[in-house]
Amino acid sequence: MPSFSDIDCAHMARALQLAARGLYSAHPNPIVGCVIANNERVVGEGWHERAGEPHAEINALAAAGKDAEGGTAYVTLEPCAHHGKTPPCAEALLQAGISKVIVAMQDPFAQVAGRGLEMLRNAGVTTEVGLMQSAAESLNAGFIARVTRNRPMVRVKVAASIDGATAMKSGESQWITGPEARNDVQRLRARSGAIMTGIGTVLADDPSLNVRLKELTAAGLQPLRVVLDSRLRMPLSAGMLALPGETLVCCTGKHDHSRLNDAGAEVRSYAADGAAVDVGAVLTDLAQRGVNDVLVEAGPGVTGYLLQKELVDELVIYQAPHIMGSETRGMFQTSSWLALADRKRLQISDVRRIGGDTRITARVQN
């Protein structure tokens, strides 16, 4: 077991902070931060901002210049050893004369997977792995899911009253939560490679499902909009089709796609699961398209289906301090859960106040 000093911890904590700056811009790449230091003294900082641009290590080396020589590099993810869109970072660290590399986690991506560390060790650089590993893993949970499970991380967002209602029976639901919570959802969208909804929500609410906050659209990324629509009822007039960003309509069986294609949508037929689209197949396709994180913003039918199929990794519940009562719609339609033992347990990872509402973030224990 490597042992890490307080100074090591401080530098890695800073590297994790730097990594988080890429949250809204780096995907489909992992987010990575790097600090180059000589003992206490930080000589260079960097993070990965955007796919195709330099990795965190390269930015930190550039900032450090000659001072990198003999220093220690703290990187939140193992440096790459392969030639992708940029030359390998392990090579750059060697050339700069770095004497020690501490990484929070090994890269799970098959083309790296230990080879970056191996290249460094073979050249005589001391390497250590595992400092603040769980924090690093949680920053890149979506990337890890994609490269290890061939499936994006699935995050379901729900806005509900404290008694679990998401709409009145009439469908009236605007607005249950306040403007601060709705802005916060913009951040969830901006960190996601795709936003998934059901055709029922499209027909009822005609949602935009895009990123509108200026500070979040600077990277020019818009998540792929994914509509589950087994019978291909998607209206040509759907508002999202006219917005920047792409829309993928997921149906089953054979349909004429041409008019929706003309309206700007991609239509693809997937395996069926009863009357529904097999969402597992859609998720595999999304992973292959480079989507790390899928945000689900849908009605109780879709979200309940995903829960029952154990396809939900994380729930983000915006809970308004209201009682909406019994003449309402619930959060999840789960017709197969009849006994208390069928319930899903959650591991709550964060609870905080967002404006007048409470945001609860929880991992689903599948």
Add this chain to the structure above:
Amino acid sequence: MPSFSDIDCAHMARALQLAARGLYSAHPNPIVGCVIANNERVVGEGWHERAGEPHAEINALAAAGKDAEGGTAYVTLEPCAHHGKTPPCAEALLQAGISKVIVAMQDPFAQVAGRGLEMLRNAGVTTEVGLMQSAAESLNAGFIARVTRNRPMVRVKVAASIDGATAMKSGESQWITGPEARNDVQRLRARSGAIMTGIGTVLADDPSLNVRLKELTAAGLQPLRVVLDSRLRMPLSAGMLALPGETLVCCTGKHDHSRLNDAGAEVRSYAADGAAVDVGAVLTDLAQRGVNDVLVEAGPGVTGYLLQKELVDELVIYQAPHIMGSETRGMFQTSSWLALADRKRLQISDVRRIGGDTRITARVQN
């Protein structure tokens, strides 16, 4: 406006802490704490433990002895001026030579209501009112409700999943929350003069509705059990009838009470509200019986009725980190709330972790 020093604040904060020691034993009396001090130096502390026993001021004076002379008394509630079960505290403070009295709040009880302070001022004692008043009011919210509104404070307890379910459709609900939350409910019961439920809950679950934790029963108090039972279906075999403490069965119209009386229950007929008992009338009766706080532990029919009638002051929700889904019963049956505008707003006053569950305490904005 009086101005208070940091020393004043520290002593009153301590007096509020002392008052809280009476939470499970003093009712139907208000809970009161008293600190007697000479500047920083505390010379006596006291609190009111139980009806019929000395008030907080008397206990603090006894602890202070001769040192009380020339001191300042910090009391969370105006000292009494009337001869009740004990002689008036204002008189005792004068006899001990106290030179200044600071109270958090005036006593709303008609037999005191400013007369204690007046007696002190007339004798040349400096008096000040309002230091930490809202904290003092919240400690005695039930007592204040009873003496000013002729109605106890109504606190509704609910155990639910994070998606608002209180039971499966089958009725299965044991247990949604963990043992720590259930112990915490014992504390809610012990501070209440009465526990209210509906006949449906009695018939389905045969609840005990008593205080079982030893540290809470030391005062020998058991809350009055109140069963809303318009058609008098209360079974003679109900478990609660065999337990220490009294049971009041609330019906409407004329019924033969004799067998239930023999089984140990009091039966009383109240005004009807449609097919239900008029709970407003029951609450007035409970206030007249000296009940400050009513804890409602009932099904969605009773709790929803109370919400719709604007009879709920506070909600205490124990939220388990589970998703129970759609084949469940909700928290409140509210058939008259059809539009989003009908929802009830809550003012959340406390959120904390109780074992694996979250306890949310909220005032209902009626």
